[in-house]
Amino acid sequence: MYDLTTNKEWLFAELLDELKLFEKYYGGEPVNVHICDENVLRVMVTIGEEGALYDTAVPCGDPLEIKRLYKRFVKHSLYKALSARYGVCLPWGSLTGIRPTKLAYAYMAGGGSVNGIVEYLTSAFGVSDKKARLISRIIAVRGDISEYSDNYANLYVHVPFCDGRCNYCSFPSADINARGAGELVDEYVDVLCREIIKTKKLINESGKKLLSVYVGGGTPSVLKVGQMERLLDAVGVRGIEFTFEAGRADSVTKEKLDAMKAGGVNRVCINPQTLNDKTLAIIGRRHTAEQFCHAYELARERDFVINTDIIAGLSGENFSDFKRTADGIYALLPQNVTVHTLSRKRASLLASGNTDCEDIAEMMEYAYERFYDYEPYYLYRQKYMTGNLENIGFCRDGYVCVNNVTVMEELVPVYACGAGSISKRTGGVISRYAMPKDIKLYIEQADERMAAKETFFKEGAASTSRL
Ligand code: SF4
Known part of the structure; x- marks a missing residue:
């Protein structure tokens, strides 16, 4: 059981994932993540009796991107506090997502270079030098993947x-x-x-x-x-x-x-x-x-x-x-x-x-x-x-x-x-369409589900052409 509280409920699940990274070290002490000031993004993390304050300038730009950076900063603040408390650095730092390579591509799309990937992942997420080099190597091995698109x-x-x-x-x-x-x-x-x-x-x-x-x-x-x-x-x-x-x-x-x-x-x-x-x-x-x-x-x-x-x-x-x-x-x-x-x-x-x-x-x-x-x-x-x-x-x-x-x-x-298969639209907001996992249900509902899948892809094409 984790004793975690925060004043930003919408971040709770993500913060819990972060805390679970330290499962091996966590001893049941209360952890509180308090976001003090949204104008000068300031986060107070308290573990047991000890508190630590982290702050950064509020990012500007696209609201969705701001939300993403905001979430990252709060998660990384909790990671730093937990890392200091238990005296351990985790190989993937504060990352809890399944695709670390995507972060490297996003960084490059924002103007970063392949050579800057290691520095970016180590400083922004606390990823170890070894794992950051691994990501950088993977990106280099793949070469230019820009030809792969929604086409x-x-x-x-x-x-x-x-x-x-x-x-x-x-x-x-x-x-x-x-x-x-x-x-x-x-x-x-x-x-x-x-x-x-x-x-x-x-x-x-x-x-x-x-x-x-x-x-x-x-x-x-x-x-x-x-x-x-x-x-x-x-x-x-x-x-x-x-x-x-x-x-x-x-x-x-x-x-x-x-x-x-x-x-x-x-x-x-x-x-x-x-x-x-x-x-x-x-x-x-x-x-x-x-x-x-x-x-x-x-x-x-x-x-x-x-x-x-x-x-x-x-x-x-x-x-x-x-x-x-x-x-x-x-x-x-x-x-x-x-x-x-x-x-x-x-x-x-x-x-x-x-x-x-x-x-x-x-x-x-x-x-x-x-x-x-x-x-x-x-x-x-x-x-x-x-x-x-x-x-x-x-x-x-x-x-x-x-x-x-x-x-x-x-x-x-x-x-x-097939049963349980998940179709995915890309080229903008990623969205999914799932077939029933149950095999009998899949067989029974196949025709209506296939029609729904067709609509799913056609709607995607229509919304993309409107962009
Ligand atoms: S049960 Fe089947 S799907 Fe699951 S790991 Fe074994 S072979 Fe693969």
Whole structure:
């Protein structure tokens, strides 16, 4: 429980997030954030009996921008007070958002240079020098991304089924072995294909150019070959980045990979999460490390670009376990590797999680060392990540995943299909349209929801043209 009060209620949730960053050090003392004077922005932060005063000049300009800067200053003041009180600086400073790279782009859009990113992030948010350099490196690796705009579209297709359930998973996904779920797959694919075809028509009519396709889940490779072929026929594109998630190795067969290849897929994600069989069993995956390596080889023989996800901080794993996984993945030389930090929320639910922050920080350090000849190109954070760290995507030279970058930076609209999928309008105010998460409901409401999605995008186009 957190004893937090403020005289600006609208800031309470954000301030609470800031306080939660210090969860490990917080001892229940009352924390009050009092904004004394809005004309000379002055904030008094009191922790227990001690108070500290912070002030700055009130920014001028666009009211929305002022509000944003105002909020940042108040949050950063609380961060500084907590940091001084507990004698710790956090790697990401006062940042609680999921996209630190966006701040760097906004800074550059305001006239800042790539060389100034480190100074900006360290001084304005208390980000550590190391993490600020990481962001600066990512921006440099991506190069000029200004060509990606609202004139493009990304197509996302969601397959919310898995063969079993991993114990750390927080995605909405149905176990095909559960009663009722397995029988729904075929009907789901039919409805999904209808939605894909309508959505492609919508994209064509908008005049946008399709930039990438991403079939995610769930485990899309759990589909049978025939179902997969129907889905890929509905997508029906060639020659652009086309990713298909084949997350669990036990769902990968030669026939399915051949169907993907024939259907235009050129990038697959095969995600072991760990190469330790004992951990795979603990986390509820029904395959071994050897099965993963076999699936990986099958995909390699077919010349797919391969991404592999691994996780730092899985149940029962120590540094040596993680090192074995990272070394094993490195030896395979995939074009993309994504290293996730287990979110604290999930970690706390696991029976025997090794969630010690220092261990996980060491694991992440090792990932940066191990993949030294890859480039970091993609980074995002989640709320309440263990050790206040990050998820990081590495790529071999020339293999930046365009979908990951443009979705993360919200540069290109996402036309999403399937239960629980979220479409996104960009190019101004970001807005979203969500399909029902419940699979049965999605099937039942598909037609009316597709019509609503069409209106959502058309309204966006109309309001953009009025700007
Ligand atoms: S395979 Fe992926 S989506 Fe399915 S249960 Fe495991 S983590 Fe969740």
